[in-house]
Structures are given as structure tokens and as C-alpha cells.
Amino acid sequence: MSDTAPPISRFYVVSLVGILCLVFMVSQFLRSSTGVIAPDLMEDLGLRPEGLGLLSGAFFLSFAVSQIPVGIMLDRYGARVTMMGSVGIAVLGCFAFAFARNEMELTAARVLMGLGCSSMLMGPLMIYRRWFPAERFASLSGIQISLGTIGALMATAPLAFTTELFGWRESFMGVGVITLFFAILMGFIARDTPPGMAPPPRSSETLRESIGGTVEVARDRSVWPLFTMISCGYASFAAMQALWVAPYLSDVHGLDLTARGHVLFGMTGGQVIGLFLWGYAERLFGSIKKPVMAGVVLSASILAILAALDHPPLWLVTALFIVLGLNAGYTPLLLAHGRLIFPDRLAGRGITLLNFGNMTGVFALQALTGALIGFLWRSGVATEAGYRITFASLALVLLAALAYYSTIRDTSSRAVAARG
Template sequence: MPPREPAASRLYVFALVGILCLVYMVSQFLRSSTGVIAPNLAADLGLAPEDLGILSGAFFLSFALAQIPVGILLDRHGARVTMIAAIGVAILGCFVFAAAESEAGLTLARVLMGVGCSAMLMGPLMIYRRWFPAERFAALSGLQISIGTVGALMATAPLAFTTELAGWRASFVGAGIVTLVLAVAMGVIARDNPPGRPAPPRSRETLAQSIGGIAEVARKRTVWPLFVMISCGYASFAAVQTLWASPYLADVHGLDLAARGNVLLGITGGQVVGLLLWGYAERLFGSIKKPIVAGAILSASILAILAALDAPPLWLVTLLFVIFGLNAGYTPLLLAHGRLVFPDRLAGRGITLLNFGNMAGVFVLQALTGALIGQLERSGVAMELGYRATFGALALVLLAALAYYATIPDTNSRAVIDGD
């Protein structure tokens, strides 16, 4: 009998979780990076609101479309190899963005960034499935996204500072170099399986069978309410955080780049704290569904208040934005709900299908709200009313998705289900 391989040390486990969180910071930074500099890009390249919506949303659409092949690759080749390949594309995207001279060039760069970041959350979640017990998955998901969201913090006031100091092009060259360093460290540290635990057999399915597994996932009764809710939950937050908050603060409240960065720092800082707290909500409620419902209702309420208020003072808007960020921590619980629905052999495809909805929803809502604001602006409607209409529309979309999500049964990590 071969000797038993020693268990991983506590230090190694910390290093593993740490590097996975640091790599995910890149994804959060890149997805949020157009927010604070959106007015600068518009001024430099003459972009209209619709252009900003497409430019920001291109990351999320390409990220979403990549989820299907990423799910297959995760199940067939494991998380580490899939993540290393994807990160190389993200690095290329940073350099293309820095060199772009047109809207088309910026959009191409955002597409590359989206594809490159497409495995930076799903890969770590697949590793956590192998390394930790199921009851710790929701907390680890919250921790992963919370620490990773420091990257989104870096896309607020710090990015505003470096943009004022050296310009947005130099800032993205720096982002590409940092990403390369983190990719090398991740390749050295990360492992798909803990010591002493045999790796699961890699799928020998044909491509047609792999795609058939996606169809099997799609036939599960709980998937589509989850898909719709996850498509609208994070998307309604991201439409504000990564796109419209900065132009709103510039057009309605007259804030300059640094001041906008500080407010966005408050939104994202609230999100970081909220992600940590919401990660333990399942244990507190003994339910995965109840905290999701509560969080969605609060987010819709904040959006409705922003839509209803006529010329609110800046302090109140800032406070509502910070609470909005704190409350956004409920959205990873939707992925944790999905984690409880799929068997191991379909885990990669199941979770990435849901994450496809997560990212595609952001693209759709950003494109539609960009079209809404642009149309209202061309019709002579005041910019403030255009933003208020956008906040109101996001609230209605979120409530409609919540009504559909409410039709599926509740569960928790102590009653893991393999089907309906």
C-alpha cells in the first residue's frame, strides 16, 4: 500500500485561497474599469451614451459567451489549466485597450478582457469544491468575491488618480503587467485537488456529449428561475456601479474625476464589506432562498428611491449608493444556490451556465439603459430624468425576476439536492 500523502499545511491553504482571490481581483478591476473613466473616454473619442453602454457591456457579453466553453474545459481539463490559458487573453486585452485609438479598438480590447476573465471566478469555485466541505462553499464564495472586489475598488479612486497622473493608457499597461505577475504566481501555487484525494476522472465525453451535458443541465426545473434571477440580480447593480453612477454624478451633481472616484470607492467598499457579511447569511437564515429574496427587495427599493427623488442632495445619493453596494453582497448566494442543484459530473457546466446569465444580463441591461438614456436625451428630456428613468427601469426588472425566482423550492447546504 503506497504511503499516504501528507495533508496540505495551513499556510499552503491560505496561499491557495489568497492567490485565487488575487487573480479574481483582476477580473473585478477590468469589468469595472470603464466606470470612473467613462466621461474621459467619451471626451477623448467622442463616444455617445449608447457607445458607452456597448463598450462597457462588451466585457460582460464576451465573458458570458465564454462561460459555455469554460464549463466544458473545467470538467474536462480542470481549473488550473483553464485559468492559465484564459488569463493570457486578459493580459492581451489590457495592452490592446492601452493602444486603442477608436471605439472599435476599445471594444475589441473589452471583448478580450471578458474572455480572459471568464474563468477567474468559476475556476476558483471548482477548486473550492474539491478542497472544502459543501457547507463552507457559500462562505468561501463570499470571501472570494469580497476580496476579489478589492480589484473593483482599485477601479475607482485609485484608477482616477493614476489616470490624472499618467493617463488611462499607461494605467492599463500597468494592469497588464500586474496581471502577468499574478498569473505566474497562480500557476506555481494552485492545484486542482488536495493531497491524498485522487483527482476525479477527466471526462472522456465527445464534444457532442459535452454539449449534451449542457442540455441536461438546462432541463432541470430549478435552473431557469435561477438563471433569470441571476441575470438580473448582479446586472442591476453592475449597471449602476460599472457604468451609470459616474456619468450621473458628473452630469447631475457636477463632480470631477477625483470626486466621482471617491463616491464609487464608497459603493465598491460597501460591496466588499457586504460580500463578507452576506457570505454567512445561509447559516444565519438556515436557508439559501430567504436572504436572496430579502436582498433583492432592498436593492429594488433603493433603485426606486433614486428614481423617485427630484434633485436629491449629494450626501443622500452617496449614502444610498453605499447601502446599495453593501446590499449587493446577496448576489453570490445565487451561485451558491446553483452549487446545490448540480451533481459533480455537471458542476462546471451547471455553474458556468448560471454565470453566463450573470454576465449576459449585465450586457443586456447596460445596452438597454444606454439606449434609453440616449433616446431620452435626443428627445430633449433633461439628463437627470433620463437617469431617474434608468433607475426605475432597473427596479422593475429586478422585481419581475424575483417573482419568477420565488416559484422554486428552498434548500441549504445541509440538504444538498441532486435534482428535482
């Protein structure tokens, strides 16, 4: 911020950060929102497991494919305009979901949600970069992600409560209205630069040039072990949290909507806490690779235990899901690993590539696990056994990705600083 810039009130700064966090909460809510209501969608609209997997994953696929165009728009038009446009698409997605009458319409609505949420993290981070000193950027990024994850919490017990009270259609109409209100507030509050600072130069980079830079990153062989791990790490957790935990609790343990919401609330609450705790792991280990590998092994072990137990008691299942949520906090370390191994010239394109892998991995695992469960049930495999085989397959995916990731060179922020 310029030394000659007029003073900015603390209230305005808090309002700016607050509205950007609220908008990101919407993104986190929508990406997780099919989890607790999945059994209701299957019952009301006759969805099969394959359709449910595609429906949930559609958000992540559309989110992923929009990353490069969104990056160009952020550079060319600024974060405020880009976010206003994308949030408007998210509002349309909420209303489309509420009025959908079949699987195709629900999936199209999820695609709109993914497109609409595609700038809700990178946009605020660009604004923070312009508004605040460099030494505050990391803490603000952590605040943005941690508070945003509260949106995922709202997609558990609170969504179950409103669905029980009003219905899932009415709940999403309400979310659309709230999102529209946030968009209007953001239009009044958010600015790309603080008063007194010249607007940032707009990039003239074309889509072809952006893709060319990504191809340059992709030629680095060390990228692919990291890409593979980031495509499987969060995706395996999301397949559980946003898709299969609620149907499993309903089919195997007979939990109703409210009870499923409570279990998912504990699981997602564990994730929020885990995001804070795992943030210190690099300093504790003096490494990024070591805590990531530890986190992967623990997640795979929990999934293997769930797969091995025949109708385990509900208290144990709940405890395992909460620990799985706590452990999911290791996944942002993979992005930090990428930030440290890419040179400054290619850092943006490298992170974009990893984020693309992150989201497409979620889509792929949700679609594939949906197809797997559907095939198993049609083949006569018992309901619980179908879930257990699916949990085991997720554990194997994690371990296979870990074997490849183990070949990548280790690093840490201290080692990079020491190299200067």
C-alpha cells in the same frame, strides 16, 4: 489530501491561496474598470451612451459565452494550464485597451478581457477542491470571492487617482504589467493537485455532450424563474456600479474624477462588506428564497427613490449608493439556491447555465440602458431626467423578475441535509 502525501509548508499553502486570490482580483478589477473613467472615455473618444453601454457589457458577454468551453478545458487540461492561457488573453486585453483609438478597438479589448477572466474563479475553486478537505471548501470559496472583490475596489478611487496622475491609457498599461507578473507567479506556484496525489482523470466529454447536459437542465421548468432572477439581480447593480453612477455624478452633481472615485469606493466597499453579511442570511432566515426576495425589494426601492428625487443632495445620493452596494451581497444567494435545487449529477451544468445567465444579463442591461439614455437625450429629455428614467426602469426590471422568481420552491442547506 492523501494521508501518505509529504507534508506541505504553511507558507506554500498561503502562497497558493494568495496568488489565486490576486488573479481573481484582476478579474473583478477589469469587469468594473470602465465605471469611474466612463466620462473620460466619452470625452476623449467621443463615445455616445449606446456605445458606452456596449463597451462595458462586452466584457460580460464574452465572459458568458466562454463558460462551457472553459468548463471542458478545466476538465481536460486542468486548472493551471487553463488559467495560464486565459490570464495571457487578459494581459493582451489590457494592452489593447491602453492603445485603442476608437470605440471598436475599445470594445474588442473588453472582449479579450472577458475571455481572459473567464476561468479566474472556477479555476481556483477546482484547485481548492483537490488540495483541501471538503469541510474547508466553503470557507475558501468565501475567501476567494470576498478578497477578489477588493479588485473592484481598486477600480474606484485608486483607478481615479492613477488616471488623474498618469492617464487612463497608462493606468491600463500598468494593470497589464501587473497581471503578467501575477501570471508568472501563478505558473511557479499553482498546481492542480498536492504532492503525492495522482493527477485527476481528464474528461473526454465533447462540447456537444456538455451542451446536451445543459439542455437537460434547461428542461426543468423550476430552473427558469431562478435563471430570470439571477440574470437581473446582479446585472441591475452592475449597470449602476460599472456604468451609470460615475456619469450621473459627473453630469448631475458636477463631480470630478477623484470625487467620483471616492463615491464609487464607498459603494464598492459596501459591496465587500455586504458579501460577508449576506452570507449568514440563509441561517438567519432558515431559507434562501426569503432573503433573496428581501434583497430584491430593497434594491428596487433604492432605485425607485433615486428615480423619484429631483436633484437630491450629494450626501443622500452617496448614502443610497453605499446602501445599494451593501445590499448587492444578496446576489450570490441565487447561485446557492441553484446549487441546492440541482441534483448532484447535473450540479455543474446547472451552475454553468446560471452563471451564463448572470453574465449575459449584465451585458443586456448595460446595452439596453445605454440605448435608453441615448434615445431619451436625442428626444430632448433633460440629462438628469434621462438618468432618473433609467433608474426607474432598472427598478421595474427587478420587480418583474421577482414576481417570476416568487413562483420557485424554497429550500435551504438544512432542508437538503435533512432529506439526506
